[in-house]
Amino acid sequence: MNGPLSFAFAILLTSDWFPNGLTTVDTGMTVTRAATCGICHAQQYEQWSVSRHALSWTNAIFQREYKDKPLDWCVHCHAPLPEQHQEIQAGGGTLANEGITCVTCHIRDGRMQSNAHAQTSPHDTVVDPSFGSPRFCGGCHQFNFPAPERIAGSNVVRRYTSEPMQDTQHQHATGPRTSQGCLSCHGGDLGHRFPGGHNAKFLSRALSVAACRDHGRLQIGLANVGAGHNVPTGDVHRHLVLRVWPVDAPEKLQEVIMGRRFAGDEVGAKHLLSDTSIPAGKTRIARFDWPQRASTSLRMELRLVYTIDEFPFRGRELAEPTSMLMAEDELSWSKLQDCKRARSQENK
Numbered sequence: 609m610n611g612p613l614s615f616a617f618a619i620l621l622t623s624d625w626f627p628n629g630l631t632t633v634d635t636g637m638t639v640t641r642a643a644t645c646g647i648c649h650a651q652q653y654e655q656w657s658v659s660r661h662a663l664s665w666t667n668a669i670f671q672r673e674y675k676d677k678p679l680d681w682c683v684h685c686h687a688p689l690p691e692q693h694q695e696i697q698a699g700g701g702t703l704a705n706e707g708i709t710c711v712t713c714h715i716r717d718g719r720m721q722s723n724a725h726a727q728t729s730p731h732d733t734v735v736d737p738s739f740g741s742p743r744f745c746g747g748c749h750q751f752n753f754p755a756p757e758r759i760a761g762s763n764v765v766r767r768y769t770s771e772p773m774q775d776t777q778h779q780h781a782t783g784p785r786t787s788q789g790c791l792s793c794h795g796g797d798l799g800h801r802f803p804g805g806h807n808a809k810f811l812s813r814a815l816s817v818a819a820c821r822d823h824g825r826l827q828i829g830l831a832n833v834g835a836g837h838n839v840p841t842g843d844v845h846r847h848l849v850l851r852v853w854p855v856d857a858p859e860k861l862q863e864v865i866m867g868r869r870f871a872g873d874e875v876g877a878k879h880l881l882s883d884t885s886i887p888a889g890k891t892r893i894a895r896f897d898w899p900q901r902a903s904t905s906l907r908m909e910l911r912l913v914y915t916i917d918e919f920p921f922r923g924r925e926l927a928e929p930t931s932m933l934m935a936e937d938e939l940s941w942s943k944l945q946d947c948k949r950a951r952s953q954e955n956k
């Protein structure tokens with residue numbers, strides 16, 4: 609990073625807990641498997657087991673992309689322990705399959721790390737209030753595009769460009785919901801599941817969808833009412849697809865895509881072309897033509913798409929869903945409010 613501004617960001621965003629993908633995460637002791645921690649922490653273990661953190665190495669969306677670009681750099685975040693890295697170099701194994709496991713977050717210099725210490729705890733715990741803070745999560749959830757170098761015939765990532773690849777912590781830090789930490793939405797009762805875009809119920813909190821009539825056209829507003837950062841956030845391929853089509857003429861489908869678009873298609877420096885993701889507290893509006901016959905109803909569907917191809921073709925199929933339905937409705941012209949009236953009611 610260059611210049612005083614990006615230097616300031618570098619300080620704000622640097623995590624003491626994780627090396628932001630530039631190397632493996634060393635715990636300073638022999639690895640304890642998640643199932644062993646689970647003997648005494650059954651609840652945390654069960655929640656973690658179904659989390660994307662536990663699936664971060666094995667999930668099909670990741671594995672397909674990793675096979676295309678098998679960089680050590682990916683391993684540094686998706687299966688970050690040095691012991692996992694060794695297994696992966698030898699063809700994989702059951703420790704690598706634990707993805708982001710208990711000790712990856714909880715053990716440093718051979719000691720338990722947490723933000724509290726119970727009297728009944730058998731651990732020699734280091735208590736640090738920043739454990740679980742946005743900066744902690746940002747150790748993996750905030751990073752720029754890699755600038756790979758060719759070393760001994762392979763691509764090695766030792767530094768980053770100045771453009772964010774994942775910007776979640778920064779979006780949160782500069783948005784209106786900073787007073788709520790990541791855990792106030794993703795943790796708490798939800799515990800170690802850390803739900804996000806792969807959880808239908810959690811995802812449905814993110815946006816409120818409102819349709820109205822605007823001079824003969826259909827207007828749909830998507831308001832980010834529930835996320836602490838943009839929607840979508842995270843991975844570069846995430847995007848929203850909003851579709852409408854006449855119930856009796858699906859071939860007249862219209863669609864609007866929201867998300868980030870980049871120039872360049874190789875792993876390496878990319879440049880942001882446009883960003884139509886929806887910042888926390890903001891609304892984006894999409895307008896569609898309403899078909900001639902006002903009696904026709906329109907079907908509306910909003911999806912979060914996880915990966916490049918919502919409809920993978922032969923040889924690229926995935927063993928898990930590539931998108932999640934966020935909202936659907938059937939709209940009829942006569943029942944829609946005029947947008948001006950809808951707005952003035954909102955302001956009351």
Ligand code: HEC
Nearest residue numbers: 642645646649652653656661708709710713739740795796
């Ligand atoms: C992505 C990082 C991460 C992983 C992986 C992780 N934890 Fe945690 N853990 C946390 C955070 C953050 C807290 C603090 C939660 C809070 O303050 O609400 C925590 C708290 C805890 C606590 C204290 C009680 C509680 O639930 O708040 C226990 C016990 C615990 N973790 C056990 C585990 C076990 C066992 C595993 C593996 C099965 C695990 N953790 C995996 C981040 C992680």
Ligand code: HEC
Nearest residue numbers: 640644645648710711714722724725726728729730731733
């Ligand atoms: C022999 C049982 C046992 C095992 C095994 C165990 N813990 Fe604990 N741990 C406890 C008890 C008891 C507490 C006190 C709080 C509670 O009851 O949840 C505790 C508390 C914690 C806390 C909260 C901090 C503290 O000191 O109060 C964390 C974090 C934690 N354990 C993580 C882990 C992780 C990660 C593993 C695996 C590497 C693990 N534990 C293995 C029994 C165990």
Ligand code: HEC
Nearest residue numbers: 660664670685686740745748790794802803804805806807
């Ligand atoms: C060691 C790196 C690492 C740390 C630390 C980490 N994460 Fe993650 N997180 C990941 C990776 C990698 C994924 C993507 C897993 C996948 O789907 O392949 C992920 C996925 C997620 C998701 C998406 C879940 C979904 O349903 O799509 C949420 C939410 C999340 N993390 C929240 C957090 C929070 C909150 C913290 C801090 C307490 C945290 N993470 C700490 C690496 C990390």
Ligand code: HEC
Nearest residue numbers: 742745777780790793804805814834835836839840842846
């Ligand atoms: C005010 C509540 C709130 C706060 C605070 C918050 N999030 Fe989220 N987060 C959400 C909601 C709702 C979603 C679902 C929308 C989505 O997936 O885009 C989400 C989704 C995510 C996802 C999944 C992205 C995807 O494309 O599927 C990640 C990763 C994530 N959050 C990480 C974080 C991290 C890291 C922090 C703290 C820096 C944080 N969140 C703070 C509410 C919150």
Ligand code: HEC
Nearest residue numbers: 628629669670673674677681682685748749751842843914
């Ligand atoms: C600095 C940490 C970091 C590095 C390095 C990294 N990732 Fe990730 N990756 C994440 C985080 C954090 C998420 C979760 C964001 C989200 O859910 O949108 C994620 C999500 C993903 C997803 C989406 C998974 C899903 O559940 O939909 C894919 C695919 C992915 N990464 C592939 C890769 C590949 C391939 C590489 C190497 C070329 C790589 N990642 C390198 C941190 C990293």
